Amino acid sequence: MxxxxxxxxxxxxxxxxxxxxxxxxxxxxxxxxxxxxxxxxxxxxPIRGATSSPAPTTVPHLRGRPLPQHFMSVDGADYEAGTRAIGAGLRMADDAIIVTHHGTTxxxxxxxxxxxxxxxxxxxxxxxxxxxxxxxxxxxxxxxxxxxxxxxxxxxxxxxxxxxxxxxxxxxxxxxxxxxxxxxxxxxxxxxxxxxxxxxxxxxxxxxxxxxxxxxxxxxxxxxxxxxxxxxxxxxxxxxxxxxxxxxxxxxxxxxxxxxxxxxxxxxxxxxxxxxxxxxxxxxxxxxxxxxxxxxxxxxxx
CATH class of the missing domain: 3.50.30.50 (Putative cyclase)
Known part of the structure; x- marks a missing residue:
């Protein structure tokens, strides 16, 4: 106690x-x-950017901490079967976020x-x-x-x-x-x-x-x-x-x-x-x- x-x-x-x-x-x-x-x-x-971009470093954070990262897929590859069934013109954009928090967002x-x-x-x-x-x-x-x-x-x-x-x-x-x-x-x-x-x-x-x-x-x-x-x-x-x-x-x-x-x-x-x-x-x-x-x-x- x-x-x-x-x-x-x-x-x-x-x-x-x-x-x-x-x-x-x-x-x-x-x-x-x-x-x-x-x-x-x-x-x-905000949570910004991806590993290919300097955008995450534009948000206040403690030096040396791993930053939140935002990625996006725009080719719809994971949904190929669905696109064939619904129509060839359908595309999707999917988000993935690697989240850390203490000292970074x-x-x-x-x-x-x-x-x-x-x-x-x-x-x-x-x-x-x-x-x-x-x-x-x-x-x-x-x-x-x-x-x-x-x-x-x-x-x-x-x-x-x-x-x-x-x-x-x-x-x-x-x-x-x-x-x-x-x-x-x-x-x-x-x-x-x-x-x-x-x-x-x-x-x-x-x-x-x-x-x-x-x-x-x-x-x-x-x-x-x-x-x-x-x-x-x-x-x-x-x-x-x-x-x-x-x-x-x-x-x-x-x-x-x-x-x-x-x-x-x-x-x-x-x-x-x-x-x-x-x-x-x-x-x-x-x-x-x-x-x-x-x-x-x-x-x-x-």
């Missing part, structure tokens, strides 16, 4: 969903009222993504995470997320286009920007993805993000999920690593101790321009059994 305040046992000894349990039917229905205009914004990065972390010692979140044995998948706390337990989203637009609050690479967002600053409550999705903008267009090297020089204090503040406010436009929720140094020790690691604070799912690498520039403070947040991961995470396309309904 972890000594620091946590949610282990709070939702039952067998729980594998963490604070997503706060999304009760009543909470979900109340969240629908956050949509006022009926405008829908996608909060995801908009995605959600499962509760089995990170842990310390011999236990996953809620005391589930870490030995259940194997090369063939995790039999505890996998991404398939998430289901669909419909909640009130609360935007913490930190650079706009500070009058900046984006936060500096070394900036860490603490609880006091979060409290200045917005109020968040049980079952809300905290959406934190750093503005860092926009740096990619200016300089790849600057993007890789580090990343701003939440501090440990900021993560604990959100956990105390019982958020259902934390979503950010950076690559790791917390900040990164020039080696693309966190500087915090294990006690202050954001993934351990949120995922492991409190069962708060994380979504990373969102595109929040359009949402920032929309000038809203709260909205209806919708997202669902792929139902990958035993997966440590999944690409997602979060939606903001304004």
């Amino acid at each position: 972890v000594a620091e305040p946590n949610n282990w046992g709070r939702f039952g000894a067998e729980d594998q969903r963490g604070t997503l349990n706060l999304l009760t039917p009543r909470t979900v229905l109340a969240a629908l009222g956050s949509a006022r205009r009926g405008e829908v914004l996608s909060l995801s990065m 908009t995605h959600m972390d499962a509760l089995c993504h990170m842990w310390a010692g011999d236990s996953l979140y809620n005391g589930h044995p870490a030995a259940r995470v194997r090369s063939y998948g995790a039999t505890r706390c996998g991404i398939e337990h998430v289901g669909g997320i419909v909640a009130r989203g609360v935007l913490f637009d930190v650079p706009r609050h500070l009058g900046l286009p984006h936060l500096p690479a070394g900036f860490r967002i603490d609880g006091e600053l979060l409290a200045e920007i917005a109020r968040v409550g049980p079952g809300d999705v905290a959406v934190v903008r750093t503005g860092w993805p926009a740096v990619w267009e200016r300089s790849r090297e600057e993007y890789w020089s580090g990343q701003p993000g939440l501090s440990a204090d900021g993560g604990r503040w959100l956990a105390r406010h019982d958020v259902a999920m934390v979503a950010c436009d950076n690559a790791a929720i917390g900040g990164l140094n020039a080696d693309q690593l966190a500087d915090e020790g294990l006690d202050d690691d954001l993934h351990l604070i949120l995922l492991w101790r409190h069962g708060v799912h994380l979504a990373e690498m969102l595109w929040l520039e359009d949402l920032s321009e929309a000038g809203v403070s709260d909205f209806l947040f919708i997202a669902a991961p792929l139902r990958i059994e035993g997966g440590t995470g999944s690409p997602i396309t979060p939606l903001a309904v304004l």
Whole structure:
């Protein structure tokens, strides 16, 4: 058992969903009222290109990570028998996507993504995470997320286009920007993805993000999920690593101790321009059994 305040046992000894349990039917229905205009914004990065094209490298990602790849067949060869039966003029285009997520595209972390010692979140044995998948706390337990989203637009609050690479967002600053409550999705903008267009090297020089204090503040406010436009929720140094020790690691604070799912690498520039403070947040991961995470396309309904 972890000594620091946590949610282990709070939702039952067998729980594998963490604070997503706060999304009760009543909470979900109340969240629908956050949509006022009926405008829908996608909060995801694109998946581009194929191995024969430089297109995948035009999307923000951590250096050295395998990139999502999109391939397409346009000759209909796999359907030759069908084309003969239906008509010689029929052709098909089929898609194939090689999907990776951590550090390379908009995605959600499962509760089995990170842990310390011999236990996953809620005391589930870490030995259940194997090369063939995790039999505890996998991404398939998430289901669909419909909640009130609360935007913490930190650079706009500070009058900046984006936060500096070394900036860490603490609880006091979060409290200045917005109020968040049980079952809300905290959406934190750093503005860092926009740096990619200016300089790849600057993007890789580090990343701003939440501090440990900021993560604990959100956990105390019982958020259902934390979503950010950076690559790791917390900040990164020039080696693309966190500087915090294990006690202050954001993934351990949120995922492991409190069962708060994380979504990373969102595109929040359009949402920032929309000038809203709260909205209806919708997202669902792929139902990958035993997966440590999944690409997602979060939606903001304004």
